[in-house]
Amino acid sequence: MLTADLARSRTDGDTVTPLFVDPDDDRYQQTAAELIEIFTGHLGEPKGELEATIDELTIADTDYKIVQGLAKLLQDECEFEVVAPVDPQDIRRRLFEKANDSYPVVRQPTLGDDTQPLDIYSNVADRLGISLEECYKGMYADLDENKRLVRFGNQAIEGHDGEETTTTTQLTGDSAESYADDTITVEWLLTRYNLALAQAVLYDATEMRIRVWDSFSTVFSYVKLFGLMHRIYPIDNAGNRVESTDVADGYEAVLDGAASLFSKSRKYGIRMANFLPALPLCTRWEMEAEILDETTGTTDHRRTLALDHTDGLSSHYSAQSEFDSDVERTLADKWERANTEWDLIREDDVLDFGAEVMLPDFAIEHPDGRRVILEIVGFWTPEYLSEKLTKIREADAANLVVAVSERLDCSADDFEGMDDRVLWFKSGIHVYDLVELAEEYALPTNT
Template sequence: MASFALARCSVQGDVVVPHWLTERDYPWLADLIEAYTAFVGEPRRRLDDTLAAQATGAAQAPPGWRMAAQVLDRVFRTEIAAVVKPARARAAVFQASVSRDSRARILERVARDLGTTALALERSLFADLAGERLLRAPDEPVHVSSLALQCNLAIAQAALKRSARVEITLEGNARAVVRHAKLRGLICTVSRSPGGDTTLEVSGPLALFKQTALYGRHLAELVPMLPWSRRFELRADCTLHGREARLTLTPADPLPPGLAPKRYDSRLEERFAREFARATKEWTLIREPEPVAAEGTLIFPDFALVHRREPHRRWLLEIVGFWTSGYVERKLRRLRAAGIDNLVLCIDESLDCHGVALPEDCPVLRFRKRVDPQAVLKLIEERDGPGRVGPGVPLRGEHQPTCPQRVAPLRRPSCGDS
C-alpha cells in the first residue's frame, strides 16, 4: 500500500504536500464500497476481475483508487469455505487418480469415502487459494467518510515511514503517546517547554541501518493517537521521490483518531513484574513513576523499585526497545550530568538497529527475550553500597507504595504486545 499512498504526496519546494481525500472523492469511494459489498459470499477472484476491468477500462480510475481498494481489503476479509480440508481433499483425489476412471467417477468415489458429495469435494479442492476464498462482510458497514479518513491515515503513515527525524509537540494526552512510543521501542527523547507542552524527538526509519520496516510501522502507529491531544504538531524530515522535504501534520488535517488511549503493558514488562514479585519480598515494584528531568529532556522509567524496610533506597528501571549505541551513550551521559545514578537501563541485545556494539563496561543490563529480576537485584546490590541514599525521585505521594493501580505485583496480567 505504501507506494500507492506515497503517490498521493507531492513535494513543493522543501515541503511535503499530502493530497487528502475529501468530500469531492465521496462518489467514487461509494462506488468502490458498493463493488466490494456486491461480491460478499463470492470467491475473491471475481471481485479482483471486476476491479482489474475497472482499472483498465475506458474511464480512468480516480487518483487514490488503488490505495482505497487496499484499505478496503483490510475490512473485507476472506475465509475458507470447505466441507473437507483442502489439503486432505487434494491428497485423497491425487491418490485415487492412478486409476483409469473418469474424473467424475474419481470424485464420486472419493466423496463417498469422505462422507460428502462430489460437488462439495470439488469445491473444497482449492478453497484455500487466495482467489477461491470467499469474501466476508465486515462486522459493521463501511461509511464513505470513514474510508476517506482511513485513506488519509495511510497517506500520512506512508510519508512518515520515509522519515529520518520526527518531532512531535503535544498539549494533552502526552503521557499516552510517550508510553506507546516506549512500548513500541521507538528511539526518542522527551522534553517539556516552559509553557507545559511536551516535545518528542524520534529517530525515523531512514536514520537506522537495521529493522527499518518494523520500526517504520511502529512509528506510524503514533499518528492516530495524535488527534486525542488538545493540540499537536508533527514535523518530519522525509525523503520522497528522491527529494528531501518536511511533512507537517496538525489538527487541521483530516486524520482519524484511533481508539481511546488506555494503559499499554507489554508482555515483557508484565513478565518482569510477575517474576520480580516472586524473586524478592524486600522490594516493591511501582509502575510508571513520575518522569525524570535530565539535561533538558524527560526520561519516563517503566518501574520504580522501592525497598520495603528502607524506602529511601529507591531505584528506577527503564526497558529500552530499539536502540543504537549512540542513543544509549547519550542517555547515559544525560543521566550522569543530572547526577542521576539510581536508574537501571535494560537493553534488548536483539533490537540493536546500528550494528555497533556497546563497550563491555557500559553500565547497562543486557538481556534477550526477558529481563532477569535476579540480575537486576544483583546490579542494584553492587551499586547500592552500605548506607547509600539515592538522589531520590519525587513520586507525588507514592513514597509509600500502597497504590494498588501502580504496585506492579497487584496488577492483573495484560495481553498487550511486546
C-alpha cells in the same frame, strides 16, 4: 496502511504535501459507500470475486488510486480464511491418487460422454463423507483467491468466533469512534484514508520532530511501542525549548530515522508511519518530518512534511497502550505470579535532566516507601545510547536501573560508571534479579 504505489502527494520546492480528499465531497462519499457495500455483500464469498468486483468499480471511476486506496484500507479490516469441510491438501491427495492410474483430474467435472473424472470426484467425496460440490470447491480452497471473507470490521459470517484477528485496527487498538453501531462508516473510511496518505509519505522519513501539549504518556507510549529512538525536551506554549519541566507546557521529541540506521531502508520510516496515528489522540500537536527524495538523482536530497492538529486527521488507536513491548508485557505477567513484596508499576513521571527529559518504563515500589526506576533498553545506536547515558549520569539518578537485552551489540563498557545497575537478559527479564537490584538501589520517595 497504503502500499507505496497508492500514495498521493505533491511537492513544492522542498516541501511535500499529501493530497487529502474532502470527506464532505459527495463524489468521495459515494465511492466509499459503494466500496463498503461491496465488502459487506461479499461476506462469505471468495477473495477473488471480491477483488474482481472492486476492479470493476475501479474501471468505472477515473480516480484509480483513490478507489484502490480506499479498498486497501477496507481489506486491512478483513479476515480471509480457508473454508472447506476437509483439509484441501487431503482432498487433492486423494483425488490425485485415485486418478493416477489413467485419468488426469479436470478442473471442471461434467456429465459428458466420459464420466470417469466425475466418478473420481464422487468416489473421493463419498470416502470423505462430503458432497460432490464440497469436494470440487474444497480441492483448491486454500488458494489465496479462493479464501473466504469471514469477517469485515465487526461483521462476521455465522460460526466465525472472531477471536483471532490480524487486522491493523485490532493490532493497535481501536477507539470508541472506530466502529459506530458495529459497522464501518463512510466518514470513518475517508478520514482513515487521509491519515493513510500522510503515513505513506513517511515511508521514506529519516527524522521526525513532534511537539505535543497534552496526552504525553499516551504519545510516548506509542513511541516506545514502535521502537523509535527518541530524545525528549520540555517546551513552552509556543513550542520553544525551556530549561526544565518546572516551566514546561509540553514536550518536543526528536525521532531519528532510517538514513543513519539502515542505509536507505524503509524499515524505520515505516515505524514512523505506524506511529503517526498516535498524534491525533492529542488535542494540540505538531509534526515535521524530513523525507528522503531520490527522484532528484541524488541520495541525500530531503523534503519536509509538516502536519498539525488543524489538518483534520483522526486516529483509530486506543487512547492508552498498557504495555510498550512484549518484554514489558511478559515481565508484568511474571510479576503477578511472583512472591515478592515489591510492586511493579507503570511509570508516568518524567526524569528531568534539565533541558531534556526521559520517560522510564516502570517503577518498582516497596510498601515501606522505597522506590527504584526501571528503563528497558531495546533499540538503539551507540550514539543514541551514549547520549542517553550521559544525561543519566548528569542527572545523578541514583535509583535508576537499566535492563538490557544480550541480543544487542553492546557490553558493560557501554555502561561505564553504572554497569553495576545494569541487568542483562536473554529472552526475558527475571523478576527476582530485578528485586535484588531494587533492594540495593531503591531510595525513599521523600528524598
